[in-house]
Amino acid sequence: xxxxxxTAVKTCHPRVxxxxxxxxxxxxxxxxxxxxxxxxxxxxxxALADDFCAVVxxxxxxIAERAALERFATLEDRHPVVFPRxxxxxxxxxxxxxxxxxxxxxEQADRHHPGARGGRLLLTLVFxxxxxTGEVHCDLHPGNWWFLSDGRLAVVDGGFTYTLESATQEx
Numbered sequence: 147x148x149x150x151x152x153t154a155v156k157t158c159h160p161r162v163x164x165x166x167x168x169x170x171x172x173x174x175x176x177x178x179x180x181x182x183x184x185x186x187x188x189x190x191x192x193a194l195a196d197d198f199c200a201v202v203x204x205x206x207x208x209i210a211e212r213a214a215l216e217r218f219a220t221l222e223d224r225h226p227v228v229f230p231r232x233x234x235x236x237x238x239x240x241x242x243x244x245x246x247x248x249x250x251x252x253e254q255a256d257r258h259h260p261g262a263r264g265g266r267l268l269l270t271l272v273f274x275x276x277x278x279t280g281e282v283h284c285d286l287h288p289g290n291w292w293f294l295s296d297g298r299l300a301v302v303d304g305g306f307t308y309t310l311e312s313a314t315q316e317x
Contacts, residue, residue, distance in 0.1 A: 151247060151248070152247070152248035152250070153233060153245055153246065153247060153248055154230060154245075154247070154248045154249075154302075155243065155244070155245050156208060156211070156243070156244040156246070156305075157208075157242060157243050157244075158206050158241075158242045158243075162206055163203075163206050166202065166203065166206060170199045170202060170203065173195055173198065173199055174192075174195055174196070176195075177191050177192050177194070177195030177196075178192055197308075201284065201307075201308045204307070204308075205305045205306050207241055208239070208240070208241055208242060208243060208244035208305070209239055209241050210307075211244055211303075211304050211305040211307075212236060212239060212244055212246075214281055214304035214307045214309075215229050215230060215231075215232055215246065215304040216232065217279040217281055218275065218279060218281065218301065218304060219231065220278070220279065221271065221274050221275070221278065221279065224274070225267065225270065225271060225274065225299075226267065226296075226297055226298040226299065227271055227298060227299045227300070227301060228249060228294070228298050228299070228300050228301075229300075229301055229302070229304070230246040230247045230248070230249050230302055231246060231247045232244060232245070232246045233245045233246055233247060249294075249300045249302055251292060251293075251294045251295065251300060252289075252292050252300075252302075254295070257295075258292070258293040258294060258295050258297075259293050260293055260297060264293055264299070267299050268286070268291070268299060271299060271301070272286070276310070277315065280309055280310045280312070280315045281304075281307045281308070281309055281310070282308040282309075282310060283301075283306070283307050284306040284308060285305070285306035285307075286301070290302055290303040
């Protein structure tokens, strides 16, 4: 518990980037080979693999996660949703540590699920993420979201996201 209340601290394992780079280098090499196959002519295999790898790499960038959570928080004014607020000075943030407010309630989420209304809220949130914030959340599963007793939807992870280019978002 800090001066702002209860906090959550997310960290990256010290060797996660090294291991991730080894795996992604295999993906990139395979894409280069597959992209040369006649059946893949005209398919942007390398570009797709590059985009995929960039999104996966971004999961280890907690400064980028902080920015995604801040963009998502702009949706709280229009919808009954809540995102954890990143704490501390963003200028001094370590890429390997993200301190944010703790949102309680996951352990009681089953008791508060609002059924079809909740499903509509979750789908509306995905729509708003895409078309308002320009972020694609690639990891929305019940461990990363739950309904609070007051009916709001809590989304507590913003690490596996993809930022759309504005032209793509408009289309």
